[in-house]
Amino acid sequence: MDELKGVVIGTSLDYTYPNLNPYFQDKSLVREDAPTDEVFFDYFKSNHPEIEEKRQRLLVQEYPIACAISPHSKLTKKEFDGAVQKLKTSKKLEALFKKYNLSVQVL
Incomplete structure (x- = not known):
């Protein structure tokens, strides 16, 4: 982290970065919040490709996502998992992400 001392790090507004917070607190890194995310x-x-010239991506940590189905739902977990799998194999998500130039990986 010494090579990053004093560097301004773009962060998402109101998001906590447990691995970076000690460096923000001791001012080793400068936090600059933005009301947005990578997407x-x-x-x-x-529309503004020049933004990449002034910005370097730094992946700190990835987080898995999950959802819950109400116990009162008519949809079963098996049906939901099947629908998600069908959506993933159809490549519709990749096409949507490509349309908007999003660098999202579908696992």
Whole structure:
């Protein structure tokens, strides 16, 4: 982290970065909050490619996502998982992400 001392790090507004917070607190890194996330930047970049010249991506940590189905739902977990799998194999998500120049990986 010494090579990053004093560097301004673009962060998402109101988001906590447990791995970086100690460096923000001791002022080793400077936090600059933006009311957005990576998806917005990818979309914005499609009309303003010069933004990439002034920005370096730094992946700190990835987080898995999950959802819950109400116990009162008529949809079962198996049906939901099947629908998600069908959506993933159809490549519709990739086409949507490509349309908006988003760098999202579908696993």
